Amino acid sequence: MIIVLKNGTTPEQLREFSDRLSSQYQVQVNVWRGTQSTVLGLLGDTHTIDIESVEANEIVESVKRVQEPYKKANRAFHPNDTVIPVGDAKIGDGSLQLIAGPCSVESEEQIVEIARRVKASGATFLRGGAFKPRTSPYAFQGLREEGLRLLLEAKRATGLPIVTEIMSVSHIDLFRDVDVIQIGARNMQNFELLKEVGKLDKPILLKRGLANTIEETLMSAEYIMSSGNEKVILCERGIRTFETYTRNTLDISAIPVFKKLSHLPVIVDPSHASGIAWMVEPLSMAALAAGADGLIIEVHNDPQHARSDGAQSITPARFDALARKLFTLHRAVRG
Numbered sequence: 001m002i003i004v005l006k007n008g009t010t011p012e013q014l015r016e017f018s019d020r021l022s023s024q025y026q027v028q029v030n031v032w033r034g035t036q037s038t039v040l041g042l043l044g045d046t047h048t049i050d051i052e053s054v055e056a057n058e059i060v061e062s063v064k065r066v067q068e069p070y071k072k073a074n075r076a077f078h079p080n081d082t083v084i085p086v087g088d089a090k091i092g093d094g095s096l097q098l099i100a101g102p103c104s105v106e107s108e109e110q111i112v113e114i115a116r117r118v119k120a121s122g123a124t125f126l127r128g129g130a131f132k133p134r135t136s137p138y139a140f141q142g143l144r145e146e147g148l149r150l151l152l153e154a155k156r157a158t159g160l161p162i163v164t165e166i167m168s169v170s171h172i173d174l175f176r177d178v179d180v181i182q183i184g185a186r187n188m189q190n191f192e193l194l195k196e197v198g199k200l201d202k203p204i205l206l207k208r209g210l211a212n213t214i215e216e217t218l219m220s221a222e223y224i225m226s227s228g229n230e231k232v233i234l235c236e237r238g239i240r241t242f243e244t245y246t247r248n249t250l251d252i253s254a255i256p257v258f259k260k261l262s263h264l265p266v267i268v269d270p271s272h273a274s275g276i277a278w279m280v281e282p283l284s285m286a287a288l289a290a291g292a293d294g295l296i297i298e299v300h301n302d303p304q305h306a307r308s309d310g311a312q313s314i315t316p317a318r319f320d321a322l323a324r325k326l327f328t329l330h331r332a333v334r335g
C-alpha cells in the first residue's frame with residue numbers, strides 16, 4: 001500500500017502517523033522524502049487496513065493499494081487450484097461438473113424424473129429451487145420446506161448431490177442435508193448471510209451479482225472464507241449491460257480472470273445469463289473452452305408449463321445432446 005502525504009506535513013506528524021500504522025497493523029512502514037512530497041510504502045499484511053480511515057487523516061493526500069484486498073481467495077497466497085469433493089464428485093480437479101435441474105422444484109414426479117434423466121446424461125449434481133428469489137412478490141415463491149424435502153427424495157432416488165439456494169439466515173437449519181448451498185446473485189452482498197454460511201462445513205456456490213465487479217465477487221468469497229469455510233465455488237451468471245436481447249450478458253472474460261486471481265473453482269450458468277433456451281448450448285461451449293470447471297443448467301421436462309424460467313429451460317433430451325458435446329469438448333480442451 002502506498003500513501004502520499006500532503007505538502008507541509010511536519011516531521012512530528014509523520015513520525016506519529018507511521019508509528020500508529022506500524023503498531024495498529026502488521027506492517028513495516030518505509031518513508032521516501034522527496035523535495036515536493038513524502039511517500040510511505042507499507043509492506044506486510046495490509047488486508048485489514050481500512051483505506052477510508054487512512055484517507056480521513058489530515059496529513060494524507062492519497063492512498064493506493066498495490067495488492068488485492070482479498071487474501072484467502074487470492075491465488076498469490078494459494079497457488080494450487082482448490083478442489084472441493086462432494087460425494088463422488090470433485091469440483092475444480094480438471095473434471096467437467098454438470099449441475100442440472102429445474103429452476104423450481106414443482107412436484108415429486110417432476111424433480112425425480114428430471115433427476116433421473118439428467119443423471120443418465122452425465123450430470124453430477126441436481127439443482128432445483130425451493131426458496132425462490134422472484135422479482136415480483138406475486139410470482140411463484142417456491143415450495144419452500146416442501147421443496148427441500150422433494151430434492152432430498154430425488155437425491156435418494158438417484159444418488160445425485162443437490163444444489164439449492166438459501167435466502168435467509170433464519171433458514172440455515174433447514175439446509176443441513178443440502179450438499180451445496182447456493183448464494184444467489186441478489187444475495188451476493190448480503191454480508192450477514194455470507195458470514196453465517198461461512199460457519200458451515202459445506203460447499204457454497206456463490207453467484208456473482210448482476211451488477212457486481214469481479215473484485216466485489218472475490219470479496220464476497222472472502223467473507224465466507226474468513227468466517228472459516230474455504231469451500232467456495234464461484235459462479236458467473238451474467239451481468240447487466242445495455243444489451244436487452246439477452247436477459248443478462250454472460251461475462252466470458254470473468255472466467256479466466258477469476259482463474260488468474262483466485263484458486264477457487266468456477267462454474268458458469270448459461271441459463272440465467274441468456275434467459276433463452278437456444279443460447280444455452282453455445283454459451284456452455286464457450287464457458288467450457290474459456291476454462292470453467294462446470295456448468296449449472298436449467299432443465300425442465302415440460303418447459304412450456306414450468307412455474308419459473310421456462311423460456312430458458314432446456315428439455316432432458318436437449319440436455320443429453322448438449323452433455324455429449326460438452327464431454328467431447330472437455331476432452332479436446334483438457335487433453
Ligand SMILES: [Mn+2]
Pocket residue numbers: 103104272298308309
Ligand atoms: Mn431460474
